[in-house]
Amino acid sequence: MTGWIAIAGLGPGREDLVTPEVNAALAQATDVIGYIPYVARVAPRAGLNLHPTDNRVEIDRALHALQLAASGARVVVVSSGDPGVFAMASAVFEAVENNPEYIQTDIRVLPGITAMLAAAAAAGAPLGHDFCAINLSDNLKPWAIVERRLRLAAQADFAMAFYNPRSKSRPHQFTECLNILREECGSDRLITFARAVSTPEQAINTVTLGDATPEMADMRTVVLVGNSATKYVGRYVYTPRSAL
Amino acid sequence: MTGWIAIAGLGPGREDLVTPEVNAALAQATDVIGYIPYVARVAPRAGLNLHPTDNRVEIDRALHALQLAASGARVVVVSSGDPGVFAMASAVFEAVENNPEYIQTDIRVLPGITAMLAAAAAAGAPLGHDFCAINLSDNLKPWAIVERRLRLAAQADFAMAFYNPRSKSRPHQFTECLNILREECGSDRLITFARAVSTPEQAINTVTLGDATPEMADMRTVVLVGNSATKYVGRYVYTPRSAL
DSSP: OOOEEEEEEOBSSOGGGSOHHHHHHHHHOSEEEEEHHHHTTSOOOTTOEEEEEOTTOHHHHHHHHHHHHHTTOEEEEEESBOTTSSSHHHHHHHHHHHOGGGTTOOEEEEOOOOHHHHHHHHHEETTSSSEEEEEOOOSSSOHHHHHHHHHHHHHTTOEEEEESOOOTTOHHHHHHHHHHHHHHHOTTOEEEEEESTTSTTOEEEEEEGGGOOGGGOOTTEEEEEOOTTOEEETTEEEOOSOOO | OOOEEEEEEOBSSOGGGSOHHHHHHHHHOSEEEEEHHHHTTSOOOTTOEEEEEOTTOHHHHHHHHHHHHHTTOEEEEEESBOTTSSSHHHHHHHHHHHOGGGTTOOEEEEOOOOHHHHHHHHHEETTSSSEEEEEOOOSSSOHHHHHHHHHHHHHTTOEEEEESOOOTTOHHHHHHHHHHHHHHHOTTOEEEEEESTTSTTOEEEEEEGGGOOGGGOOTTEEEEEOOTTOEEETTEEEOOSOOO
16 A cells, blocks of 8 residues: 655635645545644545644644655645645655655645635735735744845835734734835835635735734734735726836 | 626646636636637536637737626636736726726636646745745836846745746747846756646756756746755755745
């Protein structure tokens, strides 16, 4: 019996945003591994072992998946959104690198609808021109890198998407982020706070940088900042395809 | 009868990467509008009018969708990938802005799996840290903006995804792009050419910038450039979650 790992993206929350490819992998799985709320989205069935784990144990979780696959299990590692965007795919490859006995493991990455694109769709098309995605968490990088990247991204006139904008342990950093953006982009720039996209709690709030406050973001929010041309048309926010 | 527009992403090509949300919209549609090869992916049925159009007529296509919806049609505007990423969503909002009589149109954007994320999944996890997406076509922006954005993105140490890397009419520009990247990132940086991702013709080719040639990209290729930490593990290319 040959085991495998599929690192699967469950999308932002609603079931009709899960791809058939991901559902097919889940139907074949013997084991599902992931952060508690994501594993809770997988329907239990006979013969399927669910392994929910706490946050911030990504490498332990990845190693567990490799061990199970080596023993013949068909393992789906679930992430929300897309597994390759600030999620479990890189963690699994890091675990392989640190445990080369697993280098032959059959690993597939199954893409999903990532939060920024679901948020952009809900708001209109704010990422309709060149854009960047930045993880504002500094668990895995120094804040100085985030600051420098924010300034360069603003100078490049990228639209921007921020994941993990605000943590309980570091509430001041998102304040600093907004200050940097106001300095670089001016106070009229549009910013969209998209909370719990595609779920019943979805809330989309677009304001100017001048009116933005840190409290508009929480752990379930993805933040989108327009480029210099982003504007409203009716109730939609969009970024034109062209740049001057 | 109340018409509407759904701007839908068909994903990179394979049917099991189309979301159920998009298929539900197509099942309700009276009209499907889009570029010829994308409309060709929609199964014909009685009562469904297919309107395939040529490339580079996005605004005409968008206006046609608005006119049909105003007359009560249920219109799906199809894009490949995600409609908000270098695709039809911004074109529809531009058409609304230029034709304010359509401002009350019921417009929804239905996200899809965009090419860069399908390509990243096929290669491993090269976009596993902060990254940017740049449309290399200069149809809609001066090449000087592309050059400046490339340099700033490299200085920010973003991983990068390039859409429309190479056109027949401007083959020299992707050569210039590779030259800029070699200057800014060095010749050892990994670059992945992902062609026709998720289709039977899929080809994933990772080389160093030093070995990259413009001919490795064509109109069906999305190009991914790693950041300074991107590396191989086994046959996979990935970018670690952390930065120093």
